Structures are given as C-alpha cells and as structure tokens.
Amino acid sequence: MPDKTKIRTLGRSKPQKRGERETFHGSKQSSKKGHWFGPNVQKWAILIGLSIIVSILLFPNVLTRPRIYDLGDVADRDIKASRELLIENNELTEKSRQEATKEVLAVYDFDPTGTNILARIGDAFSAGRQYLAEVPSVTDSPEKLPKDQATNADAFKQSFFETLDVAPDEKIIGLLMKNGFPWEVEETVIDLVTQVQKKGIVINKAILERQSGMGIFLHNIHTGQELKVTDLNRFYDVKAARKIINGQSQALEQSLSSSRLAEVAVNLSVALIKPNLTFNKRETELRKDLAQKSVKPFYFKVKKGEMLVREGERIQGEHLLRLSEENKSLKQKEIIGRAPAMALLIAYLLAAIYMVGLLTNGSSREEVKGLLFSAVTLLAVFLVVVMFNFMAEDVARGFRFFSPRTLLFAAPVASGAMLVAVFQGMRLTASFSLIISVLAAFVVGGDAEFFLYFFVSSLIAGYGVRH
Structure with a gap:
C-alpha cells in the first residue's frame, strides 16, 4: 500500500514564503522593464537622439530668434x-524708374478735322440757301414777315448757329441772309479755319512749352497714327489762331465782293476757332507706368x-x-520646418546603414556599447567640423595665400575614422566614414568634392591605422 505521506506531498505543493513571492514579482517587473528599455530600444534611441542633435547643430537658429535692429541701433556682435x-x-532702382518716367513723351490727341467743322460749315450754308429758296421774302423785308414766318426764321437762325456750334450773332446771320449765303463767304471761312486747324490749336500753350526739351507724341484720333513732334512752335493757342485770322481782313476785303462780306467771313471764322489739340493724361500716365515696370531692379x-x-x-x-x-533666410518658421526635415533625413541614413548591418558587431549588449561609442565619436568629430567651419574665415585673413574654402579641406574628419578603426574594425570604419563625410559636407556647404575628399581620406586613415 502506498505511503500516504508521499501522496500528500505530491498532491499539494509547499506554500511559498513571503520573501520568495516578492522575489518572483520583482523578477517579473524587471523583465517588463527590460522589455521596454532593452538593447533594441536603446539602439534606436541612440540613432534618433543623434539625428536630432545633428539637425539642431546644422540649424542653430531654430532655438533662437535673430535680433531685429532699428536705424541708429548699435550692433552687439559681428x-x-x-x-x-x-x-x-532700392535707391538706384527708384532713380532709374524716375529717369524712365521722365523720358516718356506726353501724348496729345490731335483732331485735324476739328470735330468735322468743314462739313458743318457746308451743312449750315446749304441749309441757309435752301431756306431762302423756300421763303424768298425774308431777304427783302424780314421785319414785315407774318408771325408764323418770323417764328420759322428765328428757328432757322438758331439751327444755323447750333450746326456751327457757335454763339448766335444777329449781325452775321443778317448779312448772310441778305446776301443769300454766298459761296465765296463759305469757301473763305473754310480756308481760314483750315489754315490754322491743320497746324493744331491748344488750350494753353504755356503748358505745352514745358515739353519743348523732349517733344510730344501727336496722336491722330481718326487714323490712330502717332507722330513725334519736337518743334512745338508750330502749334497755336486760341488767341494766336484768332489773331492770325483777324490779320487777313485787309486781304479779304480786296478778294471778296464787299468789305462787309469780308468782315462776316472773318468774324464767323474767329467764332469757329476751337482747340483741336488736347493733352491725353490717361494715356501718358499709362505709358509712364509701363516705363516704370519695364525697369528691372x-x-x-x-x-x-x-x-x-x-x-x-x-x-x-x-x-x-x-x-x-x-x-x-533665418525666418523662424522656415528653419523650424528645415530642422525636422534634416533630422528625418539623417535618421533615415543612420537607420538604413544600421538595418543592413553596417553599424552592428557582436551581441546585443556589445552592439549598444559599440553604437554608443560610434555615436559619441561621430558627434565629437561633427562638432569639431562645425567649429572649424566657423573659424576658417578668420584664420584665412591671417594667411592671404589661403582661402577659407581651401582651409576647410584641413578639417580633421578622418580622426574619427581612425578611432573607430582602432576599436571596432574596418567594417564599421567604412560605414562611419560614409556618415561623417555626408554630415561634414552638409556643414561646409554640401559640395560633392568635400564629401569625396572626406570619405576617401577617412577610409585611407582608418586602413592605415588598422594595418
């Protein structure tokens, strides 16, 4: 028969003591802690932290705002x-724009027909002759006309002057009606008006003469053609045009059948004189604006x-x-956008090299130590390159035969590869050289020749130390 004591021992385990239970729970918690802060997490933390630090060093202004100076302030640093x-x-650009504006010629609209004045003269005289043909008694005794005919006569007179667009003048219309609106008067008026209008009549010649040094553009409103005119003395103002017509009175008295008709022709021509040359301000300003815009900064x-x-x-x-x-170029928003982008780019580079095994060597714990050593070395060399780039300009001033760009080739980038070669071997030296060469090239301007020089020199230095 089996021993009862042995059966009880197998059926029920011995109760754990309090110390043993605490040890069990402690080991359970430490395993969870080791899971969250294990070697893999530590390696990724090193890579991400290195990426962030390097990106901040590449864009140091992300943490500070540039001081905004005002006129008269004193600079607190170089x-x-x-x-x-x-x-x-701006000063030279504005000066050139003003000069371009001054060179723009004023535009004057020229109406050689004087708002169809010749056609209106012909229409008015034709209407007068037609009216006299219908009412011949008007010329004999206009004061004895019946009331309805007198009303028609007044309406005709008003229509006559409205057609010519001049103020009514009883003396002129009376003489014309008495003489039957003679052809010689009509032709004389047309000749006198055409004589001055084809030259051009301006409202105020004093304003026009301001352009005498450069000239003007004469824009024909009927044909659209433009003519540059530099001789502004050819134009008349209204007063001068009327004076020229009045000066021909004596010659007309001899050419016309009577002196009274000559007087009518002169007075009617003087009344018809109006400006036909006007300043086009809108077009001139448009051309000035175009001239300003055409000047490149x-x-x-x-x-x-x-x-x-x-x-x-x-x-x-x-x-x-x-x-x-x-x-x-140092705007906070732009730099804040650049720094994370650069951190992400560097993180991708480090992660890619790590995942293909170029930054790993040995067991997990040894990998963490090796990765930390590589990261510290990388950061130290990177800081040296940053300082070297900052000092190259000042050092070059003391040596005229060296340019700042030339001195950048002397940056001790290969020293980091030598350290890695001594402690971690050539495989990690190659990956380290690639990373530090890329980052150093970023610091000195991102040129390909710097990257190639740093990469090749790091490989040669690492190989020389190792062998």
Whole structure:
C-alpha cells in the first residue's frame, strides 16, 4: 500500500514564503522593464537622439530668434552673411524708374478735322440757301414777315448757329441772309479755319512749352497714327489762331465782293476757332507706368561669410537693407520646418546603414556599447567640423595665400575614422566614414568634392591605422 505521506506531498505543493513571492514579482517587473528599455530600444534611441542633435547643430537658429535692429541701433556682435545674398538696390532702382518716367513723351490727341467743322460749315450754308429758296421774302423785308414766318426764321437762325456750334450773332446771320449765303463767304471761312486747324490749336500753350526739351507724341484720333513732334512752335493757342485770322481782313476785303462780306467771313471764322489739340493724361500716365515696370531692379551681391555689420557699429540704412535680407533666410518658421526635415533625413541614413548591418558587431549588449561609442565619436568629430567651419574665415585673413574654402579641406574628419578603426574594425570604419563625410559636407556647404575628399581620406586613415 502506498505511503500516504508521499501522496500528500505530491498532491499539494509547499506554500511559498513571503520573501520568495516578492522575489518572483520583482523578477517579473524587471523583465517588463527590460522589455521596454532593452538593447533594441536603446539602439534606436541612440540613432534618433543623434539625428536630432545633428539637425539642431546644422540649424542653430531654430532655438533662437535673430535680433531685429532699428536705424541708429548699435550692433552687439559681428554679423556675417549665412549664405549668398542678392539684395535689391532700392535707391538706384527708384532713380532709374524716375529717369524712365521722365523720358516718356506726353501724348496729345490731335483732331485735324476739328470735330468735322468743314462739313458743318457746308451743312449750315446749304441749309441757309435752301431756306431762302423756300421763303424768298425774308431777304427783302424780314421785319414785315407774318408771325408764323418770323417764328420759322428765328428757328432757322438758331439751327444755323447750333450746326456751327457757335454763339448766335444777329449781325452775321443778317448779312448772310441778305446776301443769300454766298459761296465765296463759305469757301473763305473754310480756308481760314483750315489754315490754322491743320497746324493744331491748344488750350494753353504755356503748358505745352514745358515739353519743348523732349517733344510730344501727336496722336491722330481718326487714323490712330502717332507722330513725334519736337518743334512745338508750330502749334497755336486760341488767341494766336484768332489773331492770325483777324490779320487777313485787309486781304479779304480786296478778294471778296464787299468789305462787309469780308468782315462776316472773318468774324464767323474767329467764332469757329476751337482747340483741336488736347493733352491725353490717361494715356501718358499709362505709358509712364509701363516705363516704370519695364525697369528691372538693380541688385548687389553679398557673398557667404561677408561681414554685414561689425560689433559696436551704428546701424545705417544700408545695414538695415542687408540685415533684413539676411533675416529672411533665418525666418523662424522656415528653419523650424528645415530642422525636422534634416533630422528625418539623417535618421533615415543612420537607420538604413544600421538595418543592413553596417553599424552592428557582436551581441546585443556589445552592439549598444559599440553604437554608443560610434555615436559619441561621430558627434565629437561633427562638432569639431562645425567649429572649424566657423573659424576658417578668420584664420584665412591671417594667411592671404589661403582661402577659407581651401582651409576647410584641413578639417580633421578622418580622426574619427581612425578611432573607430582602432576599436571596432574596418567594417564599421567604412560605414562611419560614409556618415561623417555626408554630415561634414552638409556643414561646409554640401559640395560633392568635400564629401569625396572626406570619405576617401577617412577610409585611407582608418586602413592605415588598422594595418
């Protein structure tokens, strides 16, 4: 028969002591903690942290705002151009625009027909002859006309002057009606008016003479053609045009059948004189605007690293112009957008190299230590390159035969590869050289020749130390 004591021992386990239970729960919690902060998480934290730090070092202004200076302020530090700047020279541009505006010729609308004055003269005289043919008694004794005919006569007179667009004159219309609206008077009036109108009549010649140094554009409103006129003495004002017509009175008295008809022809011609040359302000202003817009802005170039303002210097207008252009490239929103983008780009680069196994070597814990060593070395070399790039400009001033760009090739990028080669081998040296060369090239301007030089020199230095 089996032993009862043994059966009870197998059926019920011995109760755990309090210390053993605490040890069990503690190991359970430590396993959870190890899961969240294990080697894989530590490696990714190193890669992400390195990416963020490097991106901030590439864009240090993301943490600070550039000071905005006003006219008359004193610069508290030396300020250099962070990149090549193309700055508009507002003073020279505005001066060129004003000169272009002054060179625009004034536009004057010219109506050679004088609002169809010749046709209106012909219509008025034809209507007068037709009226006299219908009412011949008007010329004999106009004061004895019946009331209805007198009313018609007044209406005709008003229509006559409205056709000519002149003020009514009883003396003129009376003589014309008495003489039957003679053809010789009509032709004389047409000749006198045409004589001055074809030259051009302006309202105020004093205003026109302001353009005498340059001339004007004469725009024919009927044909649309334009003619540049520099001799402005050819034009008349209303007073001068009427004076010319009045000066021909004596000659007309001899050519016409009577002196009274000559007087009528002269007086009617003088009344018909009106300006036919007017300043087109709208068209002139449009051409001035086009001339201003056609002037391209003038720019001056500021090279990268060129001093914008020195410490202790008082801010002048030119300084403000340069500093405002520099601040445009340092806008907080733009930099805040660039820094995360650069961090993401660097993280992709590090993650890609890590995932293909170029940054791993050994067990998980050894991988973390090796990755941390590589990250610290990378960050240290990167800081040295940043400082070297910052000091290259000042160092180059002491050596005229060296340019700042030449001195950048002396940056100790290969020193990091040498350290990695000593402690981690050539496989990790190659991946380290690739990463530090890319980042160093970003610091010094992103040129391909710097990347190739840093990469090749790092590989050679690592191989030389290892072997």
